[in-house]
Amino acid sequence: LLSSATSPGLHVIHIAAEMAPVAKVGGLGDVVSGLGKALQKKGHLVEIVLPKYDCMQYDRVCDLRALDVLIDSYFDRQLYKNKIWVGTIEGLPVYFIEPHHPDKFFWRGKFYGEHDDFRRFSFFSRAALEFLLQAGKKPDIIHCHDWQTAFIAPLYWDIYAPKGLNSARICFTCHNFEYQGTAAASELESCGLESHHLNRPDRMQDNSAHDRVNSVKGGIVFSNIVTTVSPTYAQEVRTSEGGHGLHSTLSAHSKKFIGILNGIDTDAWNPATDAFLPVQYNATDLQGKAENKQALRRNLGLSSTDVRRPLVGCITRLVPQKGVHLIRHAIYLTLELGGQFVLLGSSPVPHIQNEFEGIANHFQNHDHIRLILKYDESLSHVIYAASDMFIIPSIFEPCGLTQMISMRYGAIPIVRKTGGLNDSVFDVDDDTIPSQFRNGFTFMNADEQGLNGALVRAFNLFNNNPESWKQLVQKDMNIDFSWETSSAQYEELYLKSVARAKAAKLA
C-alpha cells in the first residue's frame, strides 16, 4: 500500500460522494475538485477518496489501476473485502473503494436515490477510514462532505482514533442542509457505531424524530471544523426558518461553524479556452460570444433572425429549492418581453419532470423557447456562453455556482437574494452597494412580482442601453471567482485547528 509522501504543507484527505468531472450531481462535485486543486497549488498534499461507482465517467480518470491488496471492512457484524483503485483526476490523486458486498452498493447505475442510501454511504465512510488506517496514512485533515460522509466524524473519534488513525482533525462541510441522512437509530449499528451511545439529543439524535439518528448532526457535533458554503447561508441556517431542524445544533456549535463562499474552477470554466464552445472569446473580444449565441440558436432550432434578441438561460436541477414555479413563470415572461429562453435541467421529482415535459412539448417547435430536460455537461457550457441573461430564482441557495459561471461567461445573473446568491450578486440599481461591486439584478420576494421587477429591469437595460450592458458584461467577466480567496480561508481554518491540536497535546 502507498504510504503518504512527505510534503512541506498539510496532508488533506477529502472523503466524498462526488467529484467533478467524473461523479457529479451538483455543486458538491465541483467543490471537491476545485478546492482540492487550489490547495494542491498552495503546496499541500491533497488526496481524495470516492466510491467506485459503475456510472462514473471513467474516460476522465488517468492511470486507473487496482492496488494488489484488499481491505477488510466491518459491516453488519462481518468483514467485507474492498478492492482499492487509484487514479488521477485533474491532477489530484484519487482512491476509489469498490466493496465486495452482495448488495453491490455502487453498481446501481446512479449515484443517489436508492432505498438503502444510508447503508451505502455508512458502509463507504467506514471502508474509507479503514483504508486510511491500513495504508498507514497520517493526514493532518480529513475533510468530509454532506450527509453521505458525515459518518466519518463519529466513526473517526469512536473507532479509528483509538485504533491509531489519530493524526487528523476533522473538517465537515455541509453543502445543503436540506439533505440530512436520517434513519432508525438501530441502522447506525451496521457500520459499527453504537446507537445507544449516539442516539442522544447532544449527539446524533434527529431533532424532530427521537427514534432516528441524523448523520449531518453527527458531522456537526463530532467535527473540529464545520463549514457551509456561503456566509449568508451560514446565518440563514442558524434560524428556525432556514435551519431544516438543525438550527439549535448549529447555534450550540456556532464557535466552530463558519460560511465560506465557494469558488469555481476557473480552468474548467474559462470562455477563452473552453473546448466545448464553437468559438472561444474573452472580455475584450465579445464577437465570439455573439457567434456562440447564433450557433446555439441553430443547434436548438431557435429563430436567428433578430441577432440582438436577448437570450435568457437557466441551468439547474429542477427541485423545489430552485424556485421551479418562478422558473416556469420566467419562461412565459421572457416570451412576453420579446426574449428567447433556454432551459437545461432535469428533475429527480417525477411530478416536476412531468410538468416540465409538458411545457417542453408545448414549445417543441417554438421559435423562441427550448427546454432540454436532461443532464448535459457540454451543452451547459454552450448555454452559459450564448446567454445574455441567466436566471436563478432560488427559494434558498446554499452557495450556487451557476451565477458565478454565468458571470464568467458574460451572462448577467438575475437572482433572488438568498444564501450565496446574496453574497455574490449585487443589484446594478442598489445605491447602498459601491458601484464597482454591482454586477446583476436581484429581487427579494419569492413571487412573480419580485421576479418581474428584476427581469423587466434587465430587459430595459439590454434594449435601451447597449453600451452600459456591454460594460456590465465585461465587468462581470473580469470578476475573480477562482478558489484563490476561498481556499486561503480553508487553509487558515485547517492550520489553526492543527495548531490547536498540537498545543493541546503539549499542555
Ligand code: ADP
Ligand atoms: P446544486 O449543487 O444545488 O445543484 P449549484 O449551482 O451549486 O447547484 O451547482 C450546479 C452545477 O451543476 C453547475 O455546475 C451547473 O452547471 C451544473 N448543472 C445543473 N444542472 C445541469 C444539467 N442539467 N446539465 C449540465 N449541468 C448541470
